[in-house]
Amino acid sequence: MLTFAEYFAGIGLVYEGLKKSGWKPVLANDIDVKKQIIYEMNHGSDHFLLKDIYDVDPSTVPFATLATASFPCTDLSLAGARKGLEGAESSAFWGFIKILKGMKHRLPPIVMLENVPGFLTSNKGKDFLDVIHSLNELGYRCDAFQVDASYFVPQSRQRVFVIGALANLIPEMNNSSIRSTRLRPKVLEKLISDNDMNWGEFPLPELPTRLPRNSLINVLEDIPEQSELWWKGDELSKLLDQMSDKHRLIIEEMINADETTCGTVYRRMRNGQVRAELRTDGIAGALRTPRGGSSRQFVIIAGKGNCRARVLTGREYGRLQGVEDKFDLSGVSENHARFGFGDAVCVPVIEWISDHILHPLALKI
Template identity: 35%
Template sequence: MAEFYEFFAGGGMARAGLGAGWTCLFANDFDHKKGLTYQANWGTGGELTVGDVKQVTAASLPGVADLVWGSFPCQDLSLAGGGAGLRGERSGTFYPFWNVIRALVADDRAPRLIALENVCGTLTSHGGKDFEAICQTFADAGYRCGALVINAALFLPQSRPRLFVVGVHADVNVDPALLAPGPIEPFHTRGLQSAVERLPAALRETMLWWNMPTPNRRNSTFASMIEENPTSVSWHTPAETQQLLAMMSPINLAKVNAAKRAGHRMVGGVYKRTRLNEKGVKVQRAEIRFDDMSGCLRTPAGGSSRQVIVVIDGAKVGSRLISARETARLMGLGDDYKLPRNYNEAYHLTGDGVAVPVVRHLAHHILEPLLGMAEAAERAAA
């Protein structure tokens, strides 16, 4: 049994992915509404502290954690953000988070592993300087680290590439089988390779290339995630569906017409985006995809970021907002996971989270072997 601290915990999706072999000693999130959902699903055992990470001290953390997990805010690092990067108010919480790590190291309670998760925009933010700052921070604290880009689409019907940086303390012996001599796709993307190549030579030499197997081919589909009778949203009226179709370009309407001829039910995901029309005028367009994949769930800062689904069965066309439960399913959460009753709160919770099966895969193939958990389990079973 391994023990961990969970920072920027949200609804506890990293905890769900780590699974029963892990014990959470401490969890923290700034959002009290997410905190209520965390407690609704994980109980009120006292490990959750709701409040600013700047107020967390090493003295307030119990025990010695094997792992510290941190899915720090992405807004300032994402392509949709303002480009503030690690200097931004939200993504800049990385530094007070790392102050806690630094205090744990000084207190002789350095975690053996540290795992960070964020958007892939981290690799290019400020010309790669933010990624360099993260890697340098690991090195300065006595950790070697390696990065992977994992797309949730390998496990779930949602396009959701995310950057994971896993650091291992210098005191931990690393099995050579967990390392590759160089980058291997799909987890070491060209973008990641370029980011590592931009690092200063001395820092680049400390970087690791984690050798993680690809998962089995997923068998879930976008259509399999859809609720027949959702309670959190209502189906659009025929007039509202027609209005949505009227916002589509000829290419997107052609996709709809092709789906009508498919001979089976088709589910498409729609996002509304501002585009230039043929006259160079900005107009709002409804763009649809029928590749059996959901678009990346995002926090609902406005109506355009809420995904609409279109269900086509022959000539019948229906549309509505994606339901709260559907967003949870697309993150790998079971139907027994308790969601907020408010739709926007539920969408915000899931859109801000980390995909559960991605965490499980990373834990099974990298984190647990580094801690010797697999060997311990085998000895216990013998």
């Protein structure tokens, strides 16, 4: 049986991505009780452990074929203070390593890490290399690649994945091998080529064709124009006033068009001022956790002389992460749902990795 232990499990979207390949969870660990609620609503409570990862006793962790860790990105992200793996949150990665070391002869044969692209440049690449070194020391040969969720869903979401496998399961990297730059950007290629570590390489196909430009409209809920969720008065005017002249002109063109089109808007701080930045390529920006108003994403619909905007709903956040509508959110507040999905993985990306790496690897064990 294919089994996995999921650390920093959140609301369980790694589980969502693995279950179609037949993977079964033996442990899900997280410290956030609000995420636990959504996780257990959808995946049950028998294997969920609400505990700080540093407090998890390795001797109590069941053996699993795979261990996954989507460790906190806060101190690695380009948007943060970039304290790296010594930061208050991202340092939780070392709690994961502590568990692996404590498991000794019960090490999972495969591990998968996931984080933001800033992981590659944090402390000038040292943090990424420290992670690889820590896995190498445990006997894992490592491959790394970057995937943009926009090849699977209408959301631009670049994420770095590290796959480690006990050395007998993965071929050593061939120095002449060159992976597509869509999967291995230059910064990652240089980190690998310049550092003599125990690298491996999995055969990966090209990513699928990107979704058509109008895909975003397909994830939006059918909310009547009369709904109070839509901004039409002062709130809408304030949002438009926060746009640059260039983006305001695009909105005017959308309003005057004969067809209705949609875009997304994020509020960001630019030179000390709040700016509403418009995106109209049919792809939403990367979802984030709505700890503050600036991190919420808005949809704006315009055409035939009209314009309206609103915050994306929790269900829409889920759809942008590739989650089916049968995922239970009953009784969950909108902000609670947005937070859970905004701090999660894209389900079809995990499915793709499982189909092409994790499942074939597991069959070798």
